[in-house]
Amino acid sequence: MDLAWVAVVLTGALFLLLGLGVWVAPALIAVGIIGMQVFADAPGGSILATTAWASSASWTMTALPLFIWMGEILFRTKLSDDMFAGLAPWVERLPGRLLHVNVFGCGIFAAVSGSSAATAATIGRISLPELKARGYPESISIGSLAGSGTLGLLIPPSIIMIVYGVAAQISVARLFIAGVLPGLLLVSLFSGYVMIWSLLNKDKIPAAGLAMRFAAKVYSTRRLIPVILLIVGVIGSIYAGYATATEAAALGVVGALLVAGFSGMLNKASIMASLLGAVRTSTMIFFILLGAAYLTSAMSFTGLPAELANWIAAEKLPAWALLAALTVFFIVLGCFLDGISIILLTTSVILPAVQAAGIDLLWFGIFVVLVVEMAQITPPVGFNLFVVQNLTGKDIFAVAKASFPFFLLMVVATILITMFPQIVLSLPQAMVAR
Incomplete structure (x- = not known):
């Protein structure tokens, strides 16, 4: 059968299963079995057994449950309270005032979370009620939270970077370092937009509170110091070469336990709740990883990835055209799937094509994360939209509308790293040169 028809049948089967409500992992396995048995005549059962072991027996993947547990x-903990109390005095004089707490708070929590949903939920449960009580416009409050929450995917340690690193066989430590500058770029774009919006809508921003002395501002930030030290310890140990991503994850768990202990929130109930939460999330990710690995094997047997790569090489498709097409493709997928599923579902087919186009796989990892960030705030299945909807009770499309300017800012960030790839590559190159 022509490989184009193979692609159509397998893609149609996958979307049919997902549309029927089948979980992502079983759907991937089912499509893999179809590919193996119908189009490749391969021993599907034996390959499933070996794939299940190979996809999970990875030392690098041990960092995943550790960072999730952290x-x-x-x-x-009381980190969300500490974020608001510690950041509010410093942003009071900026255009937009306390709206910046959403941006900077999400940026800081992203550096110890790795999850966009957890970032948005943690910061939003304190910031949104506070902003509403002080008279800030609801649309910009909601939009800045939903948009900034996506920083949990980009600012290391990022769960989705670990998944991509394993799938693409790229150093997770280098991916983490590569995400630092793009993360700061996105924080700057979000904060800049809040300033510009506020200057254009001065009448909608409440008046500034009483000015605080510098010493009082520093004192109000004291509760953030342990978290800042934790961030520096985790990322700094990787950059300095003292620890691998897995070792840094273990360090992060110990640091998180210490932070929780100092905050008075460490007890048997909180430890068990955090362990169960980490187990649920990790199990879900590993199950999807197994399904994706099996589908990858099926795709290899059918010859689709190699054929696509050969076609791109023969057509001499420019890198920018491929990236533009992939951006649209990922955003469309983001309307129906979560970020991890998107990465695992597409890696087997897309990476050979990306390599054929001469695109650096390390840079491409950050590009993919940025585009998947956009998918987090696209209806109807944008995870951050659901989180903010649960916090506010607003209609999901109202949340999406409020988030749209931040979606466009992510598009700008994607264009910038494409035009200036050193934004992504400079720190990893410096790390290797050390």
């Missing part, structure tokens, strides 16, 4: 521990 975020779960901190999610159950």
